[in-house]
Amino acid sequence: MSENILTVENVVKTFGKFRALDGASLSIPKGCIFGIIGPNGAGKSTLLRIVTSLAHPDSGHVTVNGIDVEAYPRKALTGTGAIVDSPAFYPDLSARLNLDILSRGHGKKYRARREELAEYTGIASWLDHRVREFSLGMKQRLAITLALLPESHFVILDEPTNGLDPNGIVDIRNLISNLGSDLGATVLVTSHMLGEIEKICSDLAILNHGRIAAQGPMEEILRRSPVTLIRATEPDRAEALLKGTFGPRILSIRRKEDDAAVLRVETETECAAELNETLVKNGFAVSMLENEPDRLERIFLELTGRESGVRNEVQS
Ligand code: ADP
Ligand code: MG
Numbered sequence: 001m002s003e004n005i006l007t008v009e010n011v012v013k014t015f016g017k018f019r020a021l022d023g024a025s026l027s028i029p030k031g032c033i034f035g036i037i038g039p040n041g042a043g044k045s046t047l048l049r050i051v052t053s054l055a056h057p058d059s060g061h062v063t064v065n066g067i068d069v070e071a072y073p074r075k076a077l078t079g080t081g082a083i084v085d086s087p088a089f090y091p092d093l094s095a096r097l098n099l100d101i102l103s104r105g106h107g108k109k110y111r112a113r114r115e116e117l118a119e120y121t122g123i124a125s126w127l128d129h130r131v132r133e134f135s136l137g138m139k140q141r142l143a144i145t146l147a148l149l150p151e152s153h154f155v156i157l158d159e160p161t162n163g164l165d166p167n168g169i170v171d172i173r174n175l176i177s178n179l180g181s182d183l184g185a186t187v188l189v190t191s192h193m194l195g196e197i198e199k200i201c202s203d204l205a206i207l208n209h210g211r212i213a214a215q216g217p218m219e220e221i222l223r224r225s226p227v228t229l230i231r232a233t234e235p236d237r238a239e240a241l242l243k244g245t246f247g248p249r250i251l252s253i254r255r256k257e258d259d260a261a262v263l264r265v266e267t268e269t270e271c272a273a274e275l276n277e278t279l280v281k282n283g284f285a286v287s288m289l290e291n292e293p294d295r296l297e298r299i300f301l302e303l304t305g306r307e308s309g310v311r312n313e314v315q316s
Contacts, residue, residue, distance in 0.1 A: 011060030020046045022210035033187045035201035044190040063290045067268040081152030083143045091132040103149040137168030151240045196294045208304040230263045231288035
């Protein structure tokens, strides 16, 4: 048995001359909530379609549960529930009938699970309503119910919070966060919204122009070149002292854009406590010292911002 529920190796997928996936590789450990972030058009849905055998790679390999998806799709994907792109429900049929048809479910055991899951996802009292009457948030809950129905231990959700209002986002976020602990599922979720992934996921990969720019546990990725904001007396002298003391461990030091009294210190590794100690020991009064917020956004922009879309074109 593999410790990874999913491995993607060097997957290439072209549409005409366009490389939607350009050698993407990643692996997802069992039991985590794994996020793939990337701007619109990065290749997220294409990757999920290949993982779930709805599309086929030009080259590369995908295994789910250690089984090759191209060679043995049914066997590999048993116990995997996926919603890629927005699911197309039958608007004039009830939610219950939609679940039955789309999951091809039948039997007593299935019906019991359907009712139980509908309770869990919060749509139990809506099962007899036509899907036409559902809000976007309710449709997402229905989609998640559908993904969970085949007793899934691997749940794949493509942009599940897309288009929801803030309340709906919080509800769906909580639902996804609990899937692991409540149902023992590994979850793979995509989003183009960094904040969502940062809040939900234990691990993540950054997909840009069809390539994985970085992946790993959230904490590890967030630890990349951390930025500390410091408000201290005499910022000029404080800056000189930190530069002298930390040398190359400080990658950059400058004033915060909207507050010139605050030092913005980018370091190789997390060292806020050491920065504080150095300043205090040398007689500076430190009135504020904190990690810069929106860390993931900054890391994301650093990893993806400089690249151009041109290299996605296959040379001909
Ligand atoms: P994401 O889900 O990250 O927004 P997609 O995987 O949907 O990105 O798309 C990646 C790129 O591949 C986009 O530029 C898209 O236009 C292109 N693409 C996706 N599917 C097809 C297809 N069936 N035919 C042609 N181009 C496609
Ligand atoms: Mg998509």
